Amino acid sequence: MTKERKSSSAVASSPTAWFGDPLPEREATMWAALSVDQRAKAIQRIKALDRWIASDGAIDVNQAAADAGVKSVTRMYEMGKAWRETRSLVSLGAFAGAPKKRVGKHDAVIRKAVGAVVEADPKGSVRKLALDLEAVVGALKDAPKHNTLRQYVEQEKRRREQLSQAGREVRLDCCACTLTPSDTTLLTAFVILDRGTQVVFGAALGDIADSRTGYALAARDAIRRLQSGRLDGLPWVDRMERVEVVAGQDVECWAGIRATAAAAGIAAPLEPSTREKRFGRYLRSLTGLRIGSLVLMPKHTTGDPDTGGLARAARTTDDHRMRLAVEIDEYDADRIAGLTEATGNPPPDDLRRLLDFLSRNAAS
Numbered sequence: 001m002t003k004e005r006k007s008s009s010a011v012a013s014s015p016t017a018w019f020g021d022p023l024p025e026r027e028a029t030m031w032a033a034l035s036v037d038q039r040a041k042a043i044q045r046i047k048a049l050d051r052w053i054a055s056d057g058a059i060d061v062n063q064a065a066a067d068a069g070v071k072s073v074t075r076m077y078e079m080g081k082a083w084r085e086t087r088s089l090v091s092l093g094a095f096a097g098a099p100k101k102r103v104g105k106h107d108a109v110i111r112k113a114v115g116a117v118v119e120a121d122p123k124g125s126v127r128k129l130a131l132d133l134e135a136v137v138g139a140l141k142d143a144p145k146h147n148t149l150r151q152y153v154e155q156e157k158r159r160r161e162q163l164s165q166a167g168r169e170v171r172l173d174c175c176a177c178t179l180t181p182s183d184t185t186l187l188t189a190f191v192i193l194d195r196g197t198q199v200v201f202g203a204a205l206g207d208i209a210d211s212r213t214g215y216a217l218a219a220r221d222a223i224r225r226l227q228s229g230r231l232d233g234l235p236w237v238d239r240m241e242r243v244e245v246v247a248g249q250d251v252e253c254w255a256g257i258r259a260t261a262a263a264a265g266i267a268a269p270l271e272p273s274t275r276e277k278r279f280g281r282y283l284r285s286l287t288g289l290r291i292g293s294l295v296l297m298p299k300h301t302t303g304d305p306d307t308g309g310l311a312r313a314a315r316t317t318d319d320h321r322m323r324l325a326v327e328i329d330e331y332d333a334d335r336i337a338g339l340t341e342a343t344g345n346p347p348p349d350d351l352r353r354l355l356d357f358l359s360r361n362a363a364s
Contacts, residue, residue, distance in 0.1 A: 018046050019087060020239055020267055030089045044069050045092045049083045052076075054258060056274045087241055087269075106140050113137050114152045118160065129153045164339060166234035167348045169195035170268075172215055172245035172358075174208060175280035176300040178310075179323050180293045186300055186312045187320060190214035191283060191291075192222050192355075198286045199234060199335045201225065202355070203328050205316045208279075208301055211248025212361050219358035221325075226347060226355075230329070233336045235343045240350040243270040246278045249302065264357045268350050292327035 019027045034042065048068035052059050065076040082091035113136045117129055124132070130150040137143055144152075170192065177189045188208045192201045192215070202222025206214030225231050243266075247254040254272040261270040273281065280298030283289075289296045300310060313320070 015043070015046075020241070024239075027089055034089075041069065042089060042092055045079070049080060050269070053080060053084065053271055056272065084242075084244075084271075106137065106143065109140065110137055110144070110149070110152055111156075114149075114156045118153065118156045122160065126150055126153050126157070129157075164196060164235060165237045165343075166194050166197045166199060166231075167240050167351050168237045169242045169244075170201070170240060170351065170354065171195050171282040171286065172218070172243070173280060173282040174206075174211055174214060174246055174248055174301070175283060175296055175298040176208075177297060178295045179320065179327070181295050183295075184309050184311060186297070186305060186310050187316065188214065188301065189294070189296070189324070190218040192218045192358075193282070193286060194234075195282075195286065197234065197335060197339055199231070199332050200287075200291065200328050201231065201351075203324060205320055205324060207248075209249045211246075211250055212253050214248065215245070215358050216360070216362035219355045219361075222355050223359060225332075226352075230332065231336075231347070233339070234347075235339060236345040236347050237343075238345060238348060240268045240348040240354070243268050243354060244282070245270065245272050246281060247272050247274050261354070261357060264353065266350055266353050266357060268354070270354075287331075292331045294324065294327045 015027070015031060016023050023031070031039070045068045048064055051067065052061070052064035061073050061076055064080075065071070065073055068076060068079070070076045070079065079092065085091070110133070114129075114133055117132045117136060118124075121129060121132070127150070130146060130153050133149045133153060134143075134146060137149070171194075172190070172192050174188060174190045176186050178184070178186060187205050189203060190206050190211065191203045193199065194201060202218040202220070202225060204214060204217030204221055206217060208214075243261075245254070245257075251274045254274065257272055258270050279301040280289075280296055283296055284298065287296075289298075297310075305311065
């Protein structure tokens with residue numbers, strides 16, 4: 001076989017390394033529709049994106065764009081955001097170089113409107129919701145036809161379904177906290193939570209200088225919660241797709257963690273964040289700055305507290321740990337009660353492997 005034929009064969013192979021094995025049906029269908037050149041472009045962009053994201057700012061965006069074959073830095077940022085949110089060929093942009101589908105001039109308005117329409121009647125049929133959407137946007141000049149509005153509704157329902165499923169994307173975050181609003185004792189919380197449902201899988205108190213141990217304790221708490229049945233009511237997905245972790249001050253301990261996790265059998269990519277203002281970045285967006293009575297204070301995670309008479313705890317006590325567990329239990333119970341019915345699926349195998357891996361990752 002010639003070198004050229006070998007290259008074409010490699011490009012034509014199934015991209016299970018990036019999207020999982022077995023390959024999701026949606027990705028398999030799109031992959032099959034790509035030409036050899038488009039597949040090569042997709043692989044180029046995937047590798048460039050993964051390197052850039054894993055570097056957490058060490059690779060300049062201009063270099064990343066050049067590596068990806070993208071001319072615009074703005075486009076690179078957009079593609080990076082989409083790739084972080086959903087590892088899919090769609091995120092690479094119009095089938096990685098295929099002619100782009102034209103976006104209607106009212107696209108932004110319709111997407112905002114369809115969110116409100118589906119929110120008002122989340123269990124409504126696609127036909128009924130498309131008619132409701134038509135009533136909202138039908139007065140627009142050159143408004144889309146009914147079938148196009150149906151597509152908007154279908155996309156929004158799929159998006160919401162993904163966000164109501166547990167275990168697809170997992171976030172690990174840490175920041176300073178107090179156990180009650182009136183408390184002046186600062187502790188550091190390590191939290192493992194689900195991006196879709198905002199349920200906390202596990203949490204622990206620890207030292208920001210030793211985040212490996214902090215997350216190991218949180219992982220052990222998550223294992224305990226799974227084994228106790230507290231998370232049985234979640235609508236679990238079949239496969240975990242992505243894990244992102246905020247590193248503590250022990251940044252060097254997270255170097256190479258993606259390769260180490262992969263070697264431990266974890267298929268979902270594990271991406272550490274080491275940027276300067278990272279503490280609480282996921283907690284802020286997913287839970288807000290409160291989990292029950294627990295008050296999260298990202299800006300006080302490092303350094304000396306500068307307001308409100310706050311002081312760091314000299315040590316973590318059993319009482320601290322017990323109070324944290326109670327707040328997490330109550331928060332999770334409220335979150336789970338408001339979710340859709342459980343799928344009956346067990347937690348993804350990859351999630352169990354992740355928790356086991358993290359639980360053994362404490363600093364020695």
